[in-house]
Amino acid sequence: MRKPMIAGNWKMYKTRDEALQFLYNVNVQVPNNEYVDTVICAQAPLLRDLVKRQGDYLRIGAQNMHESTEGAFTGEVSAALLQNIGISYVLIGHSERRQYFNETDDSVNQKLHQAFRYGLTAIACVGESLETREANETDTFVENQVKKALNALGSEQVKALVIAYEPIWAIGTGVTATSQQAQDTIAMIRRVIASLYDTDTAQATRILYGGSVKPDNIDELLSMEDIDGALVGGASLSAKNFLKLVEAANK
Ligand code: 13P
Numbered sequence: 001m002r003k004p005m006i007a008g009n010w011k012m013y014k015t016r017d018e019a020l021q022f023l024y025n026v027n028v029q030v031p032n033n034e035y036v037d038t039v040i041c042a043q044a045p046l047l048r049d050l051v052k053r054q055g056d057y058l059r060i061g062a063q064n065m066h067e068s069t070e071g072a073f074t075g076e077v078s079a080a081l082l083q084n085i086g087i088s089y090v091l092i093g094h095s096e097r098r099q100y101f102n103e104t105d106d107s108v109n110q111k112l113h114q115a116f117r118y119g120l121t122a123i124a125c126v127g128e129s130l131e132t133r134e135a136n137e138t139d140t141f142v143e144n145q146v147k148k149a150l151n152a153l154g155s156e157q158v159k160a161l162v163i164a165y166e167p168i169w170a171i172g173t174g175v176t177a178t179s180q181q182a183q184d185t186i187a188m189i190r191r192v193i194a195s196l197y198d199t200d201t202a203q204a205t206r207i208l209y210g211g212s213v214k215p216d217n218i219d220e221l222l223s224m225e226d227i228d229g230a231l232v233g234g235a236s237l238s239a240k241n242f243l244k245l246v247e248a249a250n251k
Helices: 016-026 044-052 079-084 095-100 105-117 130-134 138-149 155-160 179-196 199-204 218-222 239-249
Strands: 005-009 037-041 059-062 089-092 121-126 162-165 206-210 229-232
Touching (some): 089 105, 105 121, 121 138, 162 179, 179 218
């Protein structure tokens, strides 16, 4: 009942020429969105050009936005502007934002509320560090992140958003969480949502795995009951690999 999603996070990669070349290569091959949703999250200055050329099925997302509607926040991007230029998705609380740009659980929560006000589908990111995992504190840590992120959101909103579980130790390291580790934590997140809302809400919310996802490990990850797709960094930079991931989810 949950439609899989493959979301690419290009991070701070690709010039305009490279980004447009990517779209030119993938647009005709992205399958219709009956069985899979496909998204590319790009740097802010690329977004308008990508939206204009997004084709019928691929959708474009931002990598961050500010929680305020407007104001003196030099260098930031507003939800109103993202909506205005036709953006569909926005990553919120990526671990790199939390680590390097002081993103907190509180700002993540405010940004989720703001995304809803402007009709953007948020992809809310959570995930533990290696230290936390080694101390056997993953569940407590991630549960806390999820509870704080969802604070004061209604169940219909939670059903509409996407959660991405990205263990920090698996991001860009080539070390993927085993499909069982990813499944276990994602199932735990679903239990947290059920305890905050109800089983219906927990069953309807899409939860992705992210961290060194590649064409050769996607099948195993997608075979797990609670994993609804992937948030992909490195492998999403190549049109060929991105399409392979989408194909694996389109079954
Ligand atoms: P990699 O797929 O490069 O490990 O990055 C994961 C990620 O951070 C996606 O948001």
